[in-house]
Amino acid sequence: xxxxxxxxxxxxxxRGQQVTLRCSPKSGHDTVSxxxxxxxxxxxxxxxxxxEEERQRxxxxxxxxxxxxxxxxxxxxxNALLLGDSALYLCASSLDRDLDGELFFGEGSRLTVL
Amino acid sequence: AQKITQTQPGMFVQEKEAVTLDCTYDTSDQSYGxxxxxxxxxxxxxxxxxxxxxxxxxxxxxxxxxxxxxxxKSANLVISASQxxxxxxxxxxxxxxxxxxxxxxxxxxxLQVFP
Numbered sequence: 001x002x003x004x005x006x007x008x009x010x011x012x013x014x015r016g017q018q019v020t021l022r023c024s025p026k027s028g029h030d031t032v033s034x035x036x037x038x039x040x041x042x043x044x045x046x047x048x049x050x051x052e053e054e055r056q057r058x059x060x061x062x063x064x065x066x067x068x069x070x071x072x073x074x075x076x077x078x079n080a081l082l083l084g085d086s087a088l089y090l091c092a093s094s095l096d097r098d099l100d101g102e103l104f105f106g107e108g109s110r111l112t113v114l
Numbered sequence: 115a116q117k118i119t120q121t122q123p124g125m126f127v128q129e130k131e132a133v134t135l136d137c138t139y140d141t142s143d144q145s146y147g148x149x150x151x152x153x154x155x156x157x158x159x160x161x162x163x164x165x166x167x168x169x170x171x172x173x174x175x176x177x178x179x180x181x182x183x184x185x186x187k188s189a190n191l192v193i194s195a196s197q198x199x200x201x202x203x204x205x206x207x208x209x210x211x212x213x214x215x216x217x218x219x220x221x222x223x224x225l226q227v228f229p
Contacts, residue, residue: 031215033216039223043159043205043217044219045215045217048215053213056214056215061166103149104161107156108158
């Protein structure tokens with residue numbers, strides 16, 4: 001039973017560039033959410049996708065966008081990268097109808113912006 | 115505003131001893147859920163235990179138990195019989211309401227288990 005998988009695991013970009021991060025949810029899950037974790041901080045919610053639509057969004061600028069595909073996998077796109085975007089980006093998945101269900105997290109994509 | 119507070123930046127415990135990691139929360143919602151996650155250096159957030167606001171019994175999962183005191187808005191994690199592999203960051207998080215995957219995390223507690 002595959003858990004949440006994310007790619008790439010590490011990447012380095014320069015300011016102004018764009019980046020795409022990918023996530024495959026745990027088998028059987030249909031909802032994906034993304035979190036940003038800066039060094040020494042707890043994760044912060046970016047947005048959640050269900051049925052290919054953005055259901056909820058945290059306090060992040062429009063430079064952060066996402067997509068969910070029919071197979072429930074998801075992408076996070078960040079445009080015009082800033083140094084402050086350097087962080088661990090975590091993907092989490094769940095089953096929508098399981099209201100008390102836990103979130104399963106992947107190992108994250110560590111982004112460094114130079 | 116919804117908030118999770120973890121006041122212990124770091125904790126030390128000897129192997130085989132029990133340790134309590136503190137967590138307090140603030141919310142005006144009646145329905146919410148409380149989570150504890152473990153994050154080793156690899157980065158993955160590993161789910162440990164969940165407590166719903168309407169659950170009357172404290173949650174337990176193996177060596178982990180959650181000391182839920184609703185009136186005091188606290189949800190402390192108790193790890194019994196600590197193991198060296200328990201050394202990691204521990205995060206308390208809260209989900210407000212239902213049908214959302216938005217969790218609010220605390221700043222974490224770094225636990226170090228020594229022999």
